[in-house]
């Protein structure tokens with residue numbers, strides 16, 4: 549079996565990933581349900597690679613620590629060694645990590661994305677036949693979210709009410725922007741948060757989303773924003789997004805704009821670049837899902853829309869994702885869901901989101917045969933109604949299996 553000592557690093561040359569036959573892949577097990585899910589996922593990914601390549605290719609897994617396990621073993625929540633491994637080996641995968649609400653440490657998940665500048669959170673949302681869903685026609689949902697991952701209120705620039713910093717900030721604000729300061733309704737008890745959104749940050753995300761639409765022959769890219777209210781952040785995201793479509797891809801305005809159109813240089817098909825206000829988007833994913841394909845969003849909107857869309861196609865148990873920097877090649881794949889603490893250690897939850905995140909990772913490495921086997925195995929397991937509690941509770945005649953057993957069912961159907 550390949551180990552971190554016998555494997556080789558993935559590298560980036562001329563903008564292309566160079567993947568050896570035994571790449572070292574750092575992984576974080578995760579908190580809460582993370583260890584259960586990771587065990588099932590690692591076994592399933594290894595089985596897919598073995599079946600596809602018969603030992604010619606192998607993943608050299610390398611455990612790196614973060615979250616509670618890291619804190620218990622090293623006294624650090626996110627040790628430097630973990631960051632160094634992701635920097636050196638380029639592509640990794642992780643389970644969910646806990647973030648306390650209110651006080652306490654800031655999100656380690658967000659920290660990893662920011663420190664490694666993984667500016668795209670890529671979350672494909674597709675329907676797998678047979679999965680129970682709360683909507684009437686879940687098969688109409690086929691969307692890919694490009695969520696901006698490095699800016700917005702997730703930058704964590706906040707001033708806690710009552711702190712010295714907050715008082716300093718208030719003073720600065722009042723002295724320099726007196727008219728705007730008057731809009732603060734209860735200044736004596738207010739905490740503040742700053743929402744940075746830049747042209748560069750927007751352009752690189754929107755560019756990646758349009759390139760994805762070109763490479764995958766998608767009919768549209770929708771810029772989702774709340775630009776009617778937050779004009780210079782969310783509104784600017786929309787305007788810079790359209791600018792990027794015109795300047796980088798030669799899009800032209802449709803009927804006087806702002807919607808634009810471009811011809812896919814690879815297929816000749818039309819790609820429409822459009823926009824929608826975020827609240828309307830959250831109802832349209834239920835009422836008109838077939839009209840949307842690739843979505844480009846800011847950080848918070850993308851977070852909300854990810855969970856809502858996942859629910860439409862059967863839930864967060866099969867909602868994968870990847871955090872990617874398309875320029876440096878750095879990527880960390882992870883599920884959309886969190887640590888689901890009430891199920892921790894029960895070998896009960898659906899490992900599908902991390903397994904499908906692994907499937908995305910294998911495809912990203914060019915190991916498409918192994919990735920295809922995972923999709924085949926998942927379809928087989930769901931088709932046989934051999935499913936975890938989240939599906940079983942809504943499926944007639946299903947067999948309830950554990951987290952580990954669902955991984956084994958996927959392998960059986962590969």
Ligand SMILES: NC(=O)C1=CN([C@@H]2O[C@H](COP(=O)(O)OP(=O)(O)OC[C@H]3O[C@@H](n4cnc5c(N)ncnc54)[C@H](OP(=O)(O)O)[C@@H]3O)[C@@H](O)[C@H]2O)C=CC1
Nearest residue numbers: 644645646647648657864865884885886887888897898938
């Ligand atoms: N990237 C990351 O690491 C993320 C971390 N988090 C963190 O996770 C912690 C818990 O967050 P919380 O708000 O409870 O959200 P979670 O996503 O962890 O759980 C919410 C609910 O989703 C369902 N669910 C979650 N995971 C699975 C699964 N694998 N299979 C089936 N169903 C699942 C369960 O629903 P039911 O009760 O109906 O069974 C669960 O109660 C927080 O600290 C949060 O910050 C959150 C999101 C992402």
Ligand SMILES: O=C(O)CCC(=O)C(=O)O
Nearest residue numbers: 646647655657658851884
């Ligand atoms: O970091 C966290 O705890 C939550 C992040 C999250 O919800 C997400 O990235 O979807």
Ligand SMILES: [Mg+2]
Nearest residue numbers: 851852855884
């Ligand atoms: Mg989320």
